[in-house]
Amino acid sequence: MNQKTAKPTLAVFKFASCDGCQLTLLNCEDALLPLADEIEIAHFLEASSAVLPGPYDVTLVEGSITTPHDAQRIQEIRKQSKKLISIGACATAGGIQALRNFKNVDDFISVVYAQPGYIDTLATATAISEHVRVDFELRGCPIDQKQVIEVLTALLQGRRPDIPSHSLCVDCKQRGLVCVTVAQGTACLGPVTHAGCGVLCPACERGCYGCFGPMETPNTRALRTTWARRGMTDAEISQAFKGINANAPAFRKEHDAPKR
Amino acid sequence: MHTIASNKLAQLFILLKKQGYAVIAPALRDAAIIYDEVETPSDLPVGWTDAQSPGSYRLKKREDDAYFGYAVGPHSWKKVVLPPRMKLWAARREEKGFTISDTTEAPRKLALIGVRACELYAMAIQDTVFIKGDYVDPFYKAQREKLFIVAVNCAQAAETCFCVSMKTGPKAETAYDLALTEVIENKRHYFVAEAGSRRGAAVLAALSTAIARPAEKTAARQVIRKTAASIKRTLDTDGLKTLLYENLAHPRWNDVAERCLTCGNCTMVCPTCFCTTVEEITDLTGDHSEHWRRWDSCFTMDFSFIHGEGSVRSSNKSRYRQWMTHKLASWHDQFGSSGCVGCGRCITWCPPGIDITEEVKAIRKNPA
Ligand code: SF4
Ligand code: SF4
Ligand code: SF4
Numbered sequence: 029m030n031q032k033t034a035k036p037t038l039a040v041f042k043f044a045s046c047d048g049c050q051l052t053l054l055n056c057e058d059a060l061l062p063l064a065d066e067i068e069i070a071h072f073l074e075a076s077s078a079v080l081p082g083p084y085d086v087t088l089v090e091g092s093i094t095t096p097h098d099a100q101r102i103q104e105i106r107k108q109s110k111k112l113i114s115i116g117a118c119a120t121a122g123g124i125q126a127l128r129n130f131k132n133v134d135d136f137i138s139v140v141y142a143q144p145g146y147i148d149t150l151a152t153a154t155a156i157s158e159h160v161r162v163d164f165e166l167r168g169c170p171i172d173q174k175q176v177i178e179v180l181t182a183l184l185q186g187r188r189p190d191i192p193s194h195s196l197c198v199d200c201k202q203r204g205l206v207c208v209t210v211a212q213g214t215a216c217l218g219p220v221t222h223a224g225c226g227v228l229c230p231a232c233e234r235g236c237y238g239c240f241g242p243m244e245t246p247n248t249r250a251l252r253t254t255w256a257r258r259g260m261t262d263a264e265i266s267q268a269f270k271g272i273n274a275n276a277p278a279f280r281k282e283h284d285a286p287k288r
Numbered sequence: 289m290h291t292i293a294s295n296k297l298a299q300l301f302i303l304l305k306k307q308g309y310a311v312i313a314p315a316l317r318d319a320a321i322i323y324d325e326v327e328t329p330s331d332l333p334v335g336w337t338d339a340q341s342p343g344s345y346r347l348k349k350r351e352d353d354a355y356f357g358y359a360v361g362p363h364s365w366k367k368v369v370l371p372p373r374m375k376l377w378a379a380r381r382e383e384k385g386f387t388i389s390d391t392t393e394a395p396r397k398l399a400l401i402g403v404r405a406c407e408l409y410a411m412a413i414q415d416t417v418f419i420k421g422d423y424v425d426p427f428y429k430a431q432r433e434k435l436f437i438v439a440v441n442c443a444q445a446a447e448t449c450f451c452v453s454m455k456t457g458p459k460a461e462t463a464y465d466l467a468l469t470e471v472i473e474n475k476r477h478y479f480v481a482e483a484g485s486r487r488g489a490a491v492l493a494a495l496s497t498a499i500a501r502p503a504e505k506t507a508a509r510q511v512i513r514k515t516a517a518s519i520k521r522t523l524d525t526d527g528l529k530t531l532l533y534e535n536l537a538h539p540r541w542n543d544v545a546e547r548c549l550t551c552g553n554c555t556m557v558c559p560t561c562f563c564t565t566v567e568e569i570t571d572l573t574g575d576h577s578e579h580w581r582r583w584d585s586c587f588t589m590d591f592s593f594i595h596g597e598g599s600v601r602s603s604n605k606s607r608y609r610q611w612m613t614h615k616l617a618s619w620h621d622q623f624g625s626s627g628c629v630g631c632g633r634c635i636t637w638c639p640p641g642i643d644i645t646e647e648v649k650a651i652r653k654n655p656a
Contacts, residue, residue: 063572210345210636244588249546
């Protein structure tokens with residue numbers, strides 16, 4: 029254990045994203061130094077401009093694929109990576125920018141940019157796994173500090189990461205919180221949402237926004253019925269599924285064609 | 289039997305604390321009545337009640353100052369003896385091999401105040417699982433032995449309660465130290481108290497009490513009788529085990545699967561559900577590892593994960609069916625009793641409001 033020849037190398041790459049997930053990693057103060065003892069940070073522009081060439085043992089990828097150039101670049105990164113882990117809602121589902129997938133992207137370009145001619149973009153924002161093989165998807169907007177360290181630790185130890193994919197409700201009850209849907213009639217995506225955030229919103233008496241995307245067996249239709257019975261309209265319910273993880277298949281299915 | 293004037297209830301809290309107990313009791317938090325550590329009776333939800341129905345819970349003001357004028361809420365006492373997350377042990381790698389340290393905290397002396405009849409049954413059921421079987425859970429057992437239980441006979445049931453059908457309430461009948469019945473008459477507010485153990489009797493003897501007069505005993509009995517009569521929800525347990533075993537292919541399971549979110553709330557709130565998982569947490573070097581136990585649920589995929597197979601209960605239908613048939617049928621084979629005490633929590637705290645009593649009725653109506 030103590031006689032390591034060469035430390036495994038870590039690379040972090042960014043695609044269309046806000047950098048929040050990389051910042052989460054940078055904010056892991058207590059864990060960063062021990063991490064640097066175990067891993068050689070070979071490519072992490074957010075942290076250092078010193079860059080080592082590939083191949084890399086572990087690559088973290090933030091962001092979604094939105095341009096032809098990025099679609100090429102991810103292929104190259106995959107080739108350079110032994111293990112590739114996509115991190116965050118953008119990389120695992122397309123992110124908020126995937127709302128474009130449900131509209132005509134040219135309409136946006138013409139309103140947003142002064143010189144639309146310079147814009148070279150794809151019609152959709154898509155998850156990394158739609159382009160290359162991904163070894164693990166770490167959810168969240170942003171990802172959770174403990175979870176990203178857990179994934180890296182598990183990888184170093186050669187074990188399965190302890191990242192439960194059950195509903196947020198399980199964690200909510202483990203924390204002893206009072207359900208906002210049952211006790212206050214508040215719409216909460218918790219029952220169909222992947223745990224991992226630590227139950228931030230219900231702990232503040234707010235409904236879950238679904239930042240960690242669909243849980244393992246999301247029955248979104250049953251949640252639609254649950255909310256409809258509490259007085260929400262079809263349009264309001266569809267809107268709730270159309271957030272940060274709008275392009276995750278289970279959520280997309282529920283807001284794209286909300287026919288009952 | 290003795291009476292305790294309502295304004296003397298504080299003595300009980302003071303005495304228990306003097307004896308070294310931390311007092312856990314109902315308290316208001318985030319729009320519900322939960323169980324938490326309290327100091328005095330004024331920390332209880334005085335003058336509050338709850339309105340419960342499938343998938344809904346609302347706090348309401350009462351017209352009186354009852355201390356215990358509500359039914360059970362989202363918490364159950366299992367959190368005390370079976371904490372939702374618990375570090376069982378830690379290991380450190382040494383030159384040669386490794387050492388293991390026991391990290392479980394020493395159990396605290398806890399006085400549980402306001403334990404309802406169905407909850408006492410639920411505790412007895414968990415005792416069977418954790419203490420009476422071949423494999424005794426040491427933490428559970430040690431904590432269980434450190435409890436002082438003040439039961440309260442229900443003066444108010446929720447619309448979701450069905451303890452009468454399950455023969456578990458509303459009167460506390462199984463092991464408690466003290467049992468209280470709250471009586472509110474025109475001008476008087478008092479408790480009729482009964483000791484259920486020697487230490488309960490000793491505590492009672494140290495409080496300012498009076499011997500209960502026949503009229504007071506009658507008043508207490510009537511409180512319980514009235515509550516029992518108010519419970520309209522029923523679950524017909526006659527031949528229930530056979531009924532469920534014979535109806536594993538009933539179409540109703542498909543119907544409930546469409547409504548079930550597989551969120552696991554029902555199992556988390558159930559006072560008898562005892563399933564846990566254990567996970568190893570290591571540090572980055574792998575030299576230090578921790579063994580954690582967490583509540584798990586038969587509604588998660590990991591729960592029924594088998595190496596090489598994946599989840600053997602991958603459909604919603606198979607998971608709901610597993611939960612309900614375990615509660616009401618196979619629990620009898622496994623532990624010699626029903627796994628359901630009729631507390632109604634799984635009905636209230638299920639977001640879509642799936643109702644175990646209705647599911648049974650639907651199968652009974654059209655059995656295979
Ligand atoms: S508040 Fe949300 S996450 Fe918590 S139990 Fe209710 S529905 Fe589930
Ligand atoms: S199954 Fe439901 S009603 Fe029965 S004990 Fe559990 S939570 Fe209470
Ligand atoms: S029965 Fe209700 S509480 Fe239980 S898993 Fe299904 S939806 Fe959730």
